[in-house]
Amino acid sequence: MVEEKKPVLVVLGTGGTISGGGNREGENLGYTAGLVSVETLVGGLPAPSGVVLETRQVAQIDSKNMSSSVWRDLFEAAVAALNRPDVQGVVITHGTDTLEETGFLLSSLLQADKPVVLTCAMRPATAAYPDGPQNLADALQVAACPGARGVMAVCAGRIHDGQHFSKVHTYRLDPFDSGEAGVIGYVEEGRVRCVRPWPRSEPTEHSREEKTVLSTLGKPWPRVEIVLNHAQADGQVVTALLWASRQDGAEPLAGLVLAGTGNGTCSEGLSAALSQASECGVTVWRASRCCQGAVLPTSLDLFPSAGDLPPVKARIALALHLMGLGRGEAVG
Ligand code: SIN
Numbered sequence: 001m002v003e004e005k006k007p008v009l010v011v012l013g014t015g016g017t018i019s020g021g022g023n024r025e026g027e028n029l030g031y032t033a034g035l036v037s038v039e040t041l042v043g044g045l046p047a048p049s050g051v052v053l054e055t056r057q058v059a060q061i062d063s064k065n066m067s068s069s070v071w072r073d074l075f076e077a078a079v080a081a082l083n084r085p086d087v088q089g090v091v092i093t094h095g096t097d098t099l100e101e102t103g104f105l106l107s108s109l110l111q112a113d114k115p116v117v118l119t120c121a122m123r124p125a126t127a128a129y130p131d132g133p134q135n136l137a138d139a140l141q142v143a144a145c146p147g148a149r150g151v152m153a154v155c156a157g158r159i160h161d162g163q164h165f166s167k168v169h170t171y172r173l174d175p176f177d178s179g180e181a182g183v184i185g186y187v188e189e190g191r192v193r194c195v196r197p198w199p200r201s202e203p204t205e206h207s208r209e210e211k212t213v214l215s216t217l218g219k220p221w222p223r224v225e226i227v228l229n230h231a232q233a234d235g236q237v238v239t240a241l242l243w244a245s246r247q248d249g250a251e252p253l254a255g256l257v258l259a260g261t262g263n264g265t266c267s268e269g270l271s272a273a274l275s276q277a278s279e280c281g282v283t284v285w286r287a288s289r290c291c292q293g294a295v296l297p298t299s300l301d302l303f304p305s306a307g308d309l310p311p312v313k314a315r316i317a318l319a320l321h322l323m324g325l326g327r328g329e330a331v332g
Helices: 038-043 068-082 099-109 132-144 210-218 236-245 268-279 311-322
Strands: 008-015 052-061 087-093 115-119 150-155 158-161 185-188 191-194 223-228 253-260 283-288
Touching: 008 038, 008 068, 008 132, 038 052, 038 132, 052 068, 068 087, 068 099, 068 210, 087 132, 099 115, 099 150, 099 311, 115 132, 132 150, 132 185, 132 191, 223 236, 223 311, 236 253, 236 268, 253 268, 253 311, 268 283, 283 311
Parallel strands: 008 052, 008 087, 087 115, 115 150, 223 253, 253 283
Antiparallel strands: 150 158, 158 185, 185 191
């Protein structure tokens, strides 16, 4: 009798606290992220029934050092896995610090008709009571779930849409929040309970052109910086950025995202400096430093709004826009 081949879940390792170690035995803080291989992480867990697991180490970094080259490699590895007919889904182990940025990038670029589930940990693999194994086991259950699709993040038993979650806590084992969008569902004792539909990827017209996306991601990204409005903000940061970008051999400044107060507003000094940047050819988008809500357009706006994207995601959206991989103009 010919045995039927089981579907595969591909687990891509990128590092993070989930693979952290090198600290004093059992310590929760003061470790080095990205030491334990993804093969070792997966080796300690049973596969969900009916699937087999495959691993690939794409990177081994602390996610606060995330770079465009790791993102390019991760996109390539995810596409390669998703295009295999025997693959049911992809799980990505990743640090929590920039997880929301990778989730947003993959949501923006991948045509994910299958599940792509990011997961992580707040305690290193060598902690006395690590949270990584449970998070990874839960992520595998979501990826194995019939009908699951789209980019998601799974942590502390909650399933977030890859576009909508942000890290909101420095220490809690459940550091993410999906804000007004809410979670997609929960993983409880290995069972997945959804309260909303799986994320629909809203692909750009480039999503199917994987080779174009890949080669664009592999080129140097346009430089896009975030500037914060705060009491006493006078715009000198922007003036300094413009000055630096004009020096010989410097990378030109292509974009600025304002992390504005309230509805994406800023001081008179910062506003004047942003206008000067814009006159020099820098594209300026407005986001808000508020944790929730969208920046709504008004009749007084000098620059377009980034909608409900927080500054770190607006920065990626603007970079993709400048690379010709975006969804078009800013929202406002
Ligand atoms: C990282 O983001 O790689 C380190 C922190 C974490 O994973 O919690």
